[in-house]
Amino acid sequence: MIIRSRPPAVGEFGWIWIALVLLVGVSALVAPSAIGLASVYSMLPFASVLVLLAIGQTLVVQQRGLDMSVAAIVTIAGLLVAKFSVLTGSPMVGVVLTCAVCGAAGILNGLLVARIGISPIVATLATGALYFGVARILSGGSAMPIPPSLQALAQARLLGAPVLFYVAAVLVVVVSLVLRSTVVGRRFIAVGSNIAAARAQGTRTAAYQIGSYAVAGVCYAIAGIALAGFIGYATPTAGSSYLLPSIAAVVVGGTPFTGGKGSVVATAGAAMFMTLLDQLVLSLGASPAMQLLAQAVAIIIAVSIRRLPNPAKLLGRHRRLA
Amino acid sequence: MPQDIRLRVVGVSKRFPGVWALRHVSFDVLAGEVHGLVGENGAGKSTLMGIASGALAPDEGVVSVNGVDVSADPDLVRARGLAIVRQEPALMPDLSVAENIFLGVGAERRPRPSEMNLWAQRLLGEWDPDTNIDAAERVDLMNAQQRFIIEIVKALAGDPTVLVLDEPTEHLMSDDVGRLFDRIRALTRRGVGVVYISHRIREVRSIADRVTVLREGQSQGTHDIASLTEKDIVALIVGKAVNHEFPEKQPPQSGGRDRLEVRGLSGEGFSEVSLSVRPGEILGLAGMDGQGKREFVAGLVGLTAGRGQIVLDGTAIRPGSSSHTAAAGLQYLSGSRHRDGMFAELSVRENFSYRTLRNIARAGVIRREAETAAAEAAVRSFDVKTPGVEAPIGALSGGNQQKVLIAGILAADPRVVIVDEPTQGVDIGARVFIYQAIVEAARRGISFIVVSSDAGELAGLCHRVAVFSRGHIVGELAGAEVSESAIISAVLTSGSDRRRQGGTESLGHRVLKWFAGNWAPLATVATIILALGLYAGISNEFYLTSRSIGGMLALVAALAMVACGQQALMLIGGIDLSVGPLMGLTTVVMSFFFVKDMPLEMQLAGWVALFGVAIAVGLLNWALVDPLGMHPMMATLATFMVLQSVSLVLRPTPAGMIDFEFLDAVNTRWAFLPVAALLALAVALALDAALFRSGLGIKLRGFGSRADAARVAGINPRLMRLLAYVGCSVLAVAAGVMMIGQVGVGDAMSGNDYTLASIAAAVVGGASLFGGRGSFLGAFLGALLITQINVVTTFLSLTDGWRSVLLGVMIVTAVAAYSRARKMVVAA
Structure with a gap:
């Protein structure tokens, strides 16, 4: 029998939107310039790059993994697209090849984790060093220009908003829909939730684990191309500052390190939140040091708030039947 | 006199969601006696020992060791001199044998760390002068029987006044069983109270002075062993009450060819197993834990590597691939729901439909209304008590979880269903329901292989029962032979001697062992x-x-x-x-x-x-x-x-x-x-x-x-x-x-x-x-x-x-x- 009447709960992935609304409200009151058109325009492209990265990181975390090679793959993607575009004479072919190579880098990560059994942190730490090395060798240590057509695309605007924002939004929607409503997505979540149970029910679990790193690699590739295109050139250190923010976005968005359920939409919201938080701290005239402190506090609050007993859940416990 | 009572259990009750694990159990263990504790799986023995060791808190009642109330305080239990030899040894795998024994005894008994290896080797030598256990080696290199001996030596090293042995002969070879019995007799001469938990009635009769029988969480009284025959004990364990919980057996369809045929399947823990199941037949697998029934099932469904032939309706299935096996129509439900049976944090709906995703999807997209409708229908027809199909399955009681999982399997239109412990942690009402569902499905032609350590369950449910011992099928009961007492006696009398494993180590293994050791990284x-x-x-x-x-x-x-x-x-x-x-x-x-x-x-x-x-x-x-x-x-x-x-x-x-x-x-x-x-x-x-x-x-x-x-x-x-x-x-x-x-x-x-x-x-x-x-x-x-x-x-x-x-x-x-x-x- 089904006992209905459940009070609506915020849920683990709902908090970020409440926080985002609060933050926008606070910004409007104390530092309207932080959410002014000009600063939103300057913020959105970088927020979009972070969203793209954080999508990949979320997928890996849903498989109980962690991808420390994200910074290296972002970097190498920028350099590769510059190189491939020159070699093949076509930026589009360059983009496709870059995504393929970064996907392959992700597959290597996944193989080390799922087949060899190295813990994700160590495996991706090592491959991160490897990919960074390749990036240095490729570039010879100097920046490489991005073809003008790609630059134009990455810097273009559509209906007032940067194209990169649309790219990120489309990817969030696609990944979210696939996870939510397809067979592959359901199995993906199940493998992350309990790999032994998924295997016992006939799922090829290694494919899903490796797949998460591979798709993540492609997400990083798109982010790397977007970043290099927006700046106009690729450098051998472009991605270095993105590792911690990508993890922070996942954490603040509410996807747990224990795997299984997760939300790329919440992660995207968290990426926006973190970027806006930085902006607000800056507009208040505080030093960049305070940005870090604000982020740390956001992480700690994000984790603690989900540990608070949910009033709806408490009620539910009384009603639970043996 | 109270000081003669080593362990006293008074009116202990413990309730888990949906079931009474123990109800008002009382007994005393006297100084110098061996006190047998017998009962079927699920009778409450392990819960009782969990309470006696202080790991679990009783809902009611008191446990005292040597006259001191020690309820729910593991440290006090230890300090008062109670030691437990667990069936699954509580050893730390990355520590050496000596270090495990060192940590296992109270601080005042520990030697100086520099003398630890000699001390531990001496203790091992007291157990068996020809022991093949090196005190300096890591425990993860030890096999099951060596680990169990380490667990015993560890318990004895603490010089306990109460010693609890949980199924001690399960992992031991006959010479070690002899040593154990000698040691038990020596301990009781010194006034130690020994609790001896076992399935094996013969063994209990040969070593125990008194015996307490548990059935469904209730004590059936403490008896002098001499006053009971083997038959009397079986009667106390099984109970006289006729089981009404099982639906009437329907004879399987006769004629036609076998649904599933397994020929000479071998793998880790089982070898050369052959069996067949007809459409609509329910085959039971019996045997002690560790004798191969569960290992065989893991091999059959492709969770572990296997060699041999598996033929389903005339088509061969490749062993060692769970995805192939499932795709062919062989569905498996694990006996440990939390470990590998369900996705605890996912909803009832998601757990129910996991095996039927392809059927409810169009072009890979799940039709959500169809899915919800199917899940709600299943919840209704299986009478699952849940706040809704969106509730996480982990929040349901064991019986309701199991109903959802079985409903999900049956919805997948399987040809053969393999269920391990179908009613583990399931309350009585849900149990009856699950039995009916299985029998009903079998009547429709689905074949079942049921693994259970509950002989009554096998007897009530199965057309045939195969008995495992030492990784082989050693006997089969069919038709009228399938009764609880016949299964128990087949399981208990099947030889369960273990052969000594290994011998000389190969060079390859020695190299591996070195690489796995603490010093390999340094040298490398x-x-x-x-x-x-x-x-x-x-x-x-x-x-x-x-x-x-x-x-x-x-x-x-x-x-x-x-x-x-x-x-x-x-x-x-x-x-x-x-x-x-x-x-x-x-x-x-x-x-x-x-x-x-x-x-x-x-x-x-x-x-x-x-x-x-x-x-x-x-x-x-x-x-x-x-x-x-x-x-x-x-x-x-x-x-x-x-x-x-x-x-x-x-x-x-x-x-x-x-x-x-x-x-x-x-x-x-x-x-x-x-x-x-x-x-x-x-x-x-x-x-x-x-x-x-x-x-x-x-x-x-x-x-x-x-x-x-x-x-x-x-x-x-x-x-x-x-x-x-x-x-x-x-x-x-x-x-x-x-x-x-x-x-x-x-x-x-x-x-x-x-x-x-x-x-x-x-x-x-x-x-x-x-x-x-x-x-x-x-x-x-x-x-x-x-x-x-x-x-x-x-x-x-x-x-x-x-x-x-x-x-x-x-x-x-x-x-x-x-x-x-x-x-x-x-x-x-």
């Missing part, structure tokens, strides 16, 4: 360091000079120190991302106290400040991880940002030149060797000595190796974590002080690269992120190797890029080799 890394140094020396004559080596070692000190800190955390399965910024903060703090012409008292204040920072950061990390329960990665990531921010507020840009005299002191050399590096080496060696030779170090490793077994040994988890986090921060601050020799100013960002480098150094040196492994010397050598790679590449005129590639490849190779070897050696 040292060899690579020397080889790389030699190669660089040959390629560039300036490399092997005291100047270049001294310069390299100067760089090693800081990394080695912080790697030791990281290693301390990895020993307990933790990680600290905040060490890098902490090193940066150290330079910032120093830049305020150790500048030119600073009075001595200010320098002293500086040292106090540094120490305070170390303790405070360690406490912060610990507080976030332990009381607040944050994942170590998240917690130390937050600390990372906090520290970075504090440093940047104090020193927005690098500033505050450190006094040159102080820098000179940090950079002092002894001959050409930097003193800081020698100091780091000394610290690593001292920490290793503490780790392997002191009680505290052994406890730390034990906790990291297996937390629940460590808890049983009385190790406080909070204290261990506190020690590791604070220790790590102290070492990171020390590393920061050494780093100042290169940095020279207060620089907030100067330490950031050390976070990842310290993790790399520790894992190259043999640390495992799963805890329990590695050494501080390993971390030192790991740091040395990483620094050497950085230096050597410049001497070999390799670019930065190649250096980074080399580092990555080396980490992967080293870690893959260690983890591969550890896995294989445990499997062997």
